[in-house]
Amino acid sequence: MKMLFGHSFELCSLLYPMPMMSLQETFLTVSRKASSFEIGTNFTAWACGIARLKVLENFRQTKRANVLSEKAIIALTEDVPSPESFKEREQALEKCIAKLPSKLRDLLWRRYSRRQTSDEMAEALGMTSNAVRVALSRSRVGLRDCINLQLKETTGI
Amino acid sequence: MKMEKKQRELDDVLNKYLEGSLTEVDARALSTQIEESPEVRKRYWELASIHGMVEQSMQSVLLQATTGRESAEPEIRTRVSGLSRIKTGIAGLAIGVFSASVVWAFKLPQDNQPQPKIQEIVSEGFENRNRISIEDSL
Numbered sequence: 001m002k003m004l005f006g007h008s009f010e011l012c013s014l015l016y017p018m019p020m021m022s023l024q025e026t027f028l029t030v031s032r033k034a035s036s037f038e039i040g041t042n043f044t045a046w047a048c049g050i051a052r053l054k055v056l057e058n059f060r061q062t063k064r065a066n067v068l069s070e071k072a073i074i075a076l077t078e079d080v081p082s083p084e085s086f087k088e089r090e091q092a093l094e095k096c097i098a099k100l101p102s103k104l105r106d107l108l109w110r111r112y113s114r115r116q117t118s119d120e121m122a123e124a125l126g127m128t129s130n131a132v133r134v135a136l137s138r139s140r141v142g143l144r145d146c147i148n149l150q151l152k153e154t155t156g157i
Numbered sequence: 158m159k160m161e162k163k164q165r166e167l168d169d170v171l172n173k174y175l176e177g178s179l180t181e182v183d184a185r186a187l188s189t190q191i192e193e194s195p196e197v198r199k200r201y202w203e204l205a206s207i208h209g210m211v212e213q214s215m216q217s218v219l220l221q222a223t224t225g226r227e228s229a230e231p232e233i234r235t236r237v238s239g240l241s242r243i244k245t246g247i248a249g250l251a252i253g254v255f256s257a258s259v260v261w262a263f264k265l266p267q268d269n270q271p272q273p274k275i276q277e278i279v280s281e282g283f284e285n286r287n288r289i290s291i292e293d294s295l
Contacts, residue, residue, distance in 0.1 A: 069188035
């Protein structure tokens, strides 16, 4: 149950990219409402349903509504990759990060570790914000393709 | 070719969503695509997991750097650790020389002074010399 809870929560954070504060609030709400979960139903969908409400609340406050529909979220939770598959991808990731050009690695470092915005990175590196966004997007796609290739090589599929 | 372009556009939309910069209209369009296509759902999870995993990886490197086990930026680490090793060596040497001179400075005048009469102290006892012991009286 503990593992399922952690895994589901991680998945919800991937379904609803949200700021750290609302992530923590969502975690608290999901923990408090854990007793109302009906055994035998989809736990991830249930937990993500709560996350969705929190995100909508957050978006109402910030006047944004770029959130996926409930139907889309349910469809995604039904196609969730297994924890084993996540593990395999995670192992392949390290090698793929090492293969990235140092400039892209630096961008990822700034984005995910220092939590810099595109504007902040652009200012620090003398790039335009759009160029930063495109470079970040390319590096993620590059990592995905590299991981897929590695998994293909190891499994021989 | 057309397929590749479509996939690139989808990747772009997915990345924007994961970055939180998708417009409301685009979010609705993406929702429909996700509801209808297992392929889109697969691509979603592939990119979403990259976001999650890279974040986790970078955060753990940062955590290692803050707890002092390992520096986050390897190139800087090599330089910093090299410098700090030299600094530590110099500081250690300076402390050593200083402590030795302090000890030497205190020790030298003591060496020139006459030695206290150890014999007297040793021979002195705590007994009252005026008291006649029981053994003496017997």
